[in-house]
Amino acid sequence: MSYLQQLTRPTLILNETIADRNLNAMAQKIANAGLEFRPHFKTHQSLKVAHWYKLLDVTKITVSSVRMASYFVSDWNDITIAFPFNRHEVDVINAIPERVQLQLVVLEESTVKALSETLTRPVNILIKVDSGYGRTGIPAKNIAALTKLKSTIEALPKLTFVGFLAHAGHSYNSTNNKEILDIHQQSEAKVAALRAHFGEGYTYSSGDTPTCSVATEFNGPTELRPGNHIFYDCMMHNISACTYNDVAVCMAVPVVAKHAEEQKIIVHGGGVHFSKDSLSTPDGSTYFGKVVPLTSEGWGAVNDDWHVAALSQEHGTLKALNPAAFDAVQVGDWLGILPVHSCLTANLMKGFLGVSGTVYDHCEGQ
Amino acid sequence: MSYLQQLTRPTLILNETIADRNLNAMAQKIANAGLEFRPHFKTHQSLKVAHWYKLLDVTKITVSSVRMASYFVSDWNDITIAFPFNRHEVDVINAIPERVQLQLVVLEESTVKALSETLTRPVNILIKVDSGYGRTGIPAKNIAALTKLKSTIEALPKLTFVGFLAHAGHSYNSTNNKEILDIHQQSEAKVAALRAHFGEGYTYSSGDTPTCSVATEFNGPTELRPGNHIFYDCMMHNISACTYNDVAVCMAVPVVAKHAEEQKIIVHGGGVHFSKDSLSTPDGSTYFGKVVPLTSEGWGAVNDDWHVAALSQEHGTLKALNPAAFDAVQVGDWLGILPVHSCLTANLMKGFLGVSGTVYDHCEGQ
Numbered sequence: 001m002s003y004l005q006q007l008t009r010p011t012l013i014l015n016e017t018i019a020d021r022n023l024n025a026m027a028q029k030i031a032n033a034g035l036e037f038r039p040h041f042k043t044h045q046s047l048k049v050a051h052w053y054k055l056l057d058v059t060k061i062t063v064s065s066v067r068m069a070s071y072f073v074s075d076w077n078d079i080t081i082a083f084p085f086n087r088h089e090v091d092v093i094n095a096i097p098e099r100v101q102l103q104l105v106v107l108e109e110s111t112v113k114a115l116s117e118t119l120t121r122p123v124n125i126l127i128k129v130d131s132g133y134g135r136t137g138i139p140a141k142n143i144a145a146l147t148k149l150k151s152t153i154e155a156l157p158k159l160t161f162v163g164f165l166a167h168a169g170h171s172y173n174s175t176n177n178k179e180i181l182d183i184h185q186q187s188e189a190k191v192a193a194l195r196a197h198f199g200e201g202y203t204y205s206s207g208d209t210p211t212c213s214v215a216t217e218f219n220g221p222t223e224l225r226p227g228n229h230i231f232y233d234c235m236m237h238n239i240s241a242c243t244y245n246d247v248a249v250c251m252a253v254p255v256v257a258k259h260a261e262e263q264k265i266i267v268h269g270g271g272v273h274f275s276k277d278s279l280s281t282p283d284g285s286t287y288f289g290k291v292v293p294l295t296s297e298g299w300g301a302v303n304d305d306w307h308v309a310a311l312s313q314e315h316g317t318l319k320a321l322n323p324a325a326f327d328a329v330q331v332g333d334w335l336g337i338l339p340v341h342s343c344l345t346a347n348l349m350k351g352f353l354g355v356s357g358t359v360y361d362h363c364e365g366q
Numbered sequence: 367m368s369y370l371q372q373l374t375r376p377t378l379i380l381n382e383t384i385a386d387r388n389l390n391a392m393a394q395k396i397a398n399a400g401l402e403f404r405p406h407f408k409t410h411q412s413l414k415v416a417h418w419y420k421l422l423d424v425t426k427i428t429v430s431s432v433r434m435a436s437y438f439v440s441d442w443n444d445i446t447i448a449f450p451f452n453r454h455e456v457d458v459i460n461a462i463p464e465r466v467q468l469q470l471v472v473l474e475e476s477t478v479k480a481l482s483e484t485l486t487r488p489v490n491i492l493i494k495v496d497s498g499y500g501r502t503g504i505p506a507k508n509i510a511a512l513t514k515l516k517s518t519i520e521a522l523p524k525l526t527f528v529g530f531l532a533h534a535g536h537s538y539n540s541t542n543n544k545e546i547l548d549i550h551q552q553s554e555a556k557v558a559a560l561r562a563h564f565g566e567g568y569t570y571s572s573g574d575t576p577t578c579s580v581a582t583e584f585n586g587p588t589e590l591r592p593g594n595h596i597f598y599d600c601m602m603h604n605i606s607a608c609t610y611n612d613v614a615v616c617m618a619v620p621v622v623a624k625h626a627e628e629q630k631i632i633v634h635g636g637g638v639h640f641s642k643d644s645l646s647t648p649d650g651s652t653y654f655g656k657v658v659p660l661t662s663e664g665w666g667a668v669n670d671d672w673h674v675a676a677l678s679q680e681h682g683t684l685k686a687l688n689p690a691a692f693d694a695v696q697v698g699d700w701l702g703i704l705p706v707h708s709c710l711t712a713n714l715m716k717g718f719l720g721v722s723g724t725v726y727d728h729c730e731g732q
Binding site: 089366 | 431
């Protein structure tokens with residue numbers, strides 16, 4: 001039975017073949033570069049999907065919240081929580097079995113001290129470094145502040161300083177490969193300078209999906225943490241970090257209304273399914289995904305005869321750009337929509353239906 | 367013990383006093399107008415919150431999906447699913463106990479016929495009417511199409527035609543009360559014309575939160591379906607449909623980083639908590655919420671010394687607009703942020719912590 005026969009309502013479909021190809025390609029690239037692969041699991045948040053990484057000998061993972069770490073501890077023994085640690089969650093950290101090696105991320109003294117007073121188990125500590133994104137972290141050039149914080153950590157029991165964590169998240173704001181590579185080189189140069197200063201024996205962690213997808217050389221970090229690469233999405237296509245053929249998730253939505261006068265259809269698929277992330281075409285029109293035809297093996301090529309023009313809470317509005325496209329779709333049909341931002345879409349849908357028919361789990365809550 | 371002592375991570379706080387005041391005010395206004403109150407529960411999606419409406423003798427409710435209807439059937443016997451019915455969910459409808467009176471919404475023949483072939487229980491049918499929003503529905507002036515669809519429904523067993531459902535959702539795009547009232551009057555005039563044509567004995571359902579909050583007269587509909595009114599949010603404040611003092615939910619977020627050079631702080635609270643809905647100030651700057659101080663009784667007035675400047679997946683970036691504000695906040699502190707769109711925020715957080723300390727349920731999934 002095809003997964004198509006299982007559809008009754010908006011459902012996020014996972015094409016296992018594409019996802020597997022994506023993660024193999026990334027694992028191979030990182031192995032070729034001689035670096036550690038510590039994939040970010042915030043994109044899929046699924047134990048079943050995570051298992052595919054195990055088959056490639058991945059043993060170390062990244063998550064973005066303490067809750068997500070708690071979810072993955074059943075299967076994983078080395079977890080970096082790549083978010084400035086919130087001291088109020090120390091009880092959850094203390095409850096994580098000691099077999100799990102945990103890396104927490106800090107960027108200032110008060111959290112380090114609070115941790116040392118409340119921890120009942122050992123943790124590793126990474127210092128959050130700003131390698132150019134400008135969101136948070138100690139600027140990579142501020143060696144004095146980094147050295148001071150490193151010394152503070154090293155003086156405290158239960159805390160083991162293990163290295164530095166950077167994130168060149170401004171790569172997501174690129175418009176093409178050249179910009180991604182420029183950001184990559186600037187960010188890596190900062191990480192390399194840190195490494196030259198502090199020396200070997202530490203982790204120098206970096207690696208967002210855009211730079212890891214586009215770059216072929218990695219000089220500076222010892223480990224890379226891409227996450228979105230397993231699914232990709234319209235946003236990654238928009239900055240040329242992938243093609244539409246690499247997008248491994250697709251929302252199946254039922255058509256619930258047709259409006260001939262406006263040449264538009266309404267689907268059940270809105271902000272509660274996709275999130276409200278959008279992209280703009282070069283001529284300035286906003287779109288909330290790309291339409292694909294669903295097939296029993298997955299889905300076909302992007303159909304640019306349709307424009308995903310608007311999302312409200314439950315409704316998606318799709319405009320036909322020619323009459324033949326409009327006429328070809330009937331109320332009750334199913335369409336696929338490649339999401340703009342697969343991480344937020346997966347986080348809303350809390351699970352996937354595989355093209356194989358397999359139902360995939362997802363971490364609950366936020 | 368104050369709810370403040372229960373906080374460890376981003377948590378959506380519900381001020382029961384404000385919510386109770388909001389729903390009493392709306393119930394009173396609708397009772398004074400002599401209309402039926404059928405509140406939309408997509409905003410809170412909570413059985414415990416829903417119970418407050420029972421105390422006001424509300425017996426009929428609105429939801430926006432079949433899943434949400436299934437969630438509320440344990441406690442409610444009269445449910446309108448205010449979304450163009452997706453025929454693939456008929457099995458779920460058939461599984462809802464017959465004690466529950468269900469109103470489904472349709473706007474074309476093929477769904478009506480599919481329903482009649484697959485239903486095993488009786489349902490009531492409302493025809494979706496477009497009273498000016500332009501999203502979906504049969505235009506209210508198209509009496510011929512409405513009459514034809516009504517006749518089709520009336521000829522089929524298990525389906526009972528009961529009326530018309532309109533939604534003046536363009537009121538959300540208003541910028542002030544005058545515009546809201548203009549939309550209200552135009553939409554109501556169309557509903558009134560329908561009522562004059564089709565006569566009494568049917569339901570004429572209307573009523574979004576902006577128009578229900580601002581209008582004092584309701585001429586046309588027999589029932590009103592506001593939902594957001596129980597919580598309100600920055601969006602409703604922005605169009606003058608409420609004041610900030612009426613906003614009944616607030617995200618408690620921990621401060622995890624301070625950046626003196628940029629006079630900004632990072633909180634744990636991002637797109638996975640709030641959604642990415644944003645608003646613009648008159649000078650064009652974008653904001654993702656409004657900062658309030660948390661107190662043991664709830665929260666204080668909006669603090670315009672802070673600007674919620676950006677949200678990424680987990681991070682919120684708040685800029686201090688003066689040095690005193692920046693200096694007053696430390697890493698580890700808790701802040702409150704009034705959400706831009708309380709429906710999407712509640713839908714992401716899947717529950718509330720009451721100021722009273724009560725933990726509130728929320729419908730799972732999408």
